[in-house]
Amino acid sequence: MAELDNTLFIREMFSKFYSENFNRIEIPKSIENREFGFTLFRENVMIRHKSFSRADDLRDFIKKSVPSNAYYSSAYYNMPEAKMDEKGWLGSDLFFDIDADHIPTKCNKEHDSWICKSCGFKGRGRTPEKCPNCGNEGFEEKTWPCEICLEAAKLETIKLIDILLEDLGFSADEIKCSFSGHRGYHICIESEEVLGLDTFARKEIVDYVTGTGIDVTLHGLNEVRSRGSRIITGPSLGDAGWRGRAARGTYDFLLTATIEDLRSLGLRKDIAIEIIEKREAILESWRGGGPWSVISGLGVKSWEKIILHGLSLQSARVDTVVTVDVHRLIRLPGTLHGKTGLLKVSFPASRIEEFDPLKEAVAFKGGEVKIYVEEAPEFRFGDEVFGPFERQVVALPIQAALFLLCKGAARVVD
Ligand SMILES: [Zn+2]
Numbered sequence: 142m143a144e145l146d147n148t149l150f151i152r153e154m155f156s157k158f159y160s161e162n163f164n165r166i167e168i169p170k171s172i173e174n175r176e177f178g179f180t181l182f183r184e185n186v187m188i189r190h191k192s193f194s195r196a197d198d199l200r201d202f203i204k205k206s207v208p209s210n211a212y213y214s215s216a217y218y219n220m221p222e223a224k225m226d227e228k229g230w231l232g233s234d235l236f237f238d239i240d241a242d243h244i245p246t247k248c249n250k251e252h253d254s255w256i257c258k259s260c261g262f263k264g265r266g267r268t269p270e271k272c273p274n275c276g277n278e279g280f281e282e283k284t285w286p287c288e289i290c291l292e293a294a295k296l297e298t299i300k301l302i303d304i305l306l307e308d309l310g311f312s313a314d315e316i317k318c319s320f321s322g323h324r325g326y327h328i329c330i331e332s333e334e335v336l337g338l339d340t341f342a343r344k345e346i347v348d349y350v351t352g353t354g355i356d357v358t359l360h361g362l363n364e365v366r367s368r369g370s371r372i373i374t375g376p377s378l379g380d381a382g383w384r385g386r387a388a389r390g391t392y393d394f395l396l397t398a399t400i401e402d403l404r405s406l407g408l409r410k411d412i413a414i415e416i417i418e419k420r421e422a423i424l425e426s427w428r429g430g431g432p433w434s435v436i437s438g439l440g441v442k443s444w445e446k447i448i449l450h451g452l453s454l455q456s457a458r459v460d461t462v463v464t465v466d467v468h469r470l471i472r473l474p475g476t477l478h479g480k481t482g483l484l485k486v487s488f489p490a491s492r493i494e495e496f497d498p499l500k501e502a503v504a505f506k507g508g509e510v511k512i513y514v515e516e517a518p519e520f521r522f523g524d525e526v527f528g529p530f531e532r533q534v535v536a537l538p539i540q541a542a543l544f545l546l547c548k549g550a551a552r553v554v555d
């Protein structure tokens with residue numbers, strides 16, 4: 142059985158895609174002011190500081206050079222090809238990255254693993270910041286775009302879109318959504334209003350959408366004592382901004398909270414039991430002034446803990462580093478992801494609920510390729526489910542085979 146070079150095969154598929162679908166490559170606004178970057182299959186280095194004055198030049202370049210990954214700058218520059226400090230920064234789109242890597246799902250222990258590049262120490266689940274064995278920071282990572290993780294990323298994206306629309310006042314057509322082609326979503330806002338924001342302003346926006354540093358006593362939680370009795374007031378479900386989110390997060394949390402959940406916030410056992418016992422009354426109370434005085438032993442300090450946990454459920458987990466970086470290179474929509482062979486696809490924010498990444502990011506239809514799969518959990522593309530596979534030869538549709546090859550979980554056979 143003669144083995145073909147995996148990389149050659151992947152490159153051939155990417156080349157086929159770009160020659161047939163070069164019109165799908167999306168051209169960023171003011172292309173002449175953007176910096177482009179690419180990784181090529183042959184040399185595994187990033188080519189940066191490229192620029193193109195016309196859409197056709199960019200498409201031709203991608204068609205001819207067949208990059209494994211293609212990026213553009215969220216920034217606009219006077220001279221995109223110049224050295225970083227000589228480019229002449231003109232402004233930058235407001236960009237958010239939501240990636241399953243930053244969302245703690247239970248399944249990541251099953252499908253994600255890492256190996257320290259320095260000492261070979263291995264682990265499963267989320268990659269640590271530093272190797273627990275040698276303290277170095279470089280890792281070889283294996284992650285998997287599983288359905289549960291993709292759903293978790295989508296939920297964060299839905300929360301982010303809601304905050305952008307309701308609180309920050311962007312309109313739906315300003316919010317450009319895309320699936321990254323791997324494990325997450327991107328949101329890009331190209332409005333005039335955001336272009337000139339510096340790193341600090343962007344950090345404030347991140348703090349806002351992540352609900353960082355909120356003082357709930359400034360959001361309606363209050364205690365009034367009169368003639369020996371105590372009345373606690375708090376936010377209402379219909380309130381605007383984070384005040385309403387504080388109430389809705391608290392509502393959601395108390396709807397299903399267990400004694401253990403409440404105890405883990407530091408509440409006393411008898412109080413936790415009372416909350417569970419009075420769940421119906423708590424839910425009922427939201428129609429009036431809220432549950433703040435329903436549990437007699439529960440004071441402002443304890444409510445604060447509950448509300449803060451509710452807030453954390455409402456916050457959108459975005460990658461801070463990406464949003465505050467005004468020179469960031471971003472994957473170009475309409476190009477293939479080198480780690481999956483899936484397409485980065487854009488879609489209107491209004492479609493987020495119904496969007497199915499494992500259907501819409503499929504770039505290749507039909508075909509069949511024989512591959513040897515080392516190990517892969519069950520996965521789906523469109524309506525078809527594949528695997529699980531373990532040390533076996535299988536014939537798969539091109540997209541499924543390409544995906545496993547890109548993931549390094551398989552090799553091509555004759
Ligand atoms: Zn190590």
Ligand SMILES: [Zn+2]
Nearest residue numbers: 248287289290
């Ligand atoms: Zn998962």
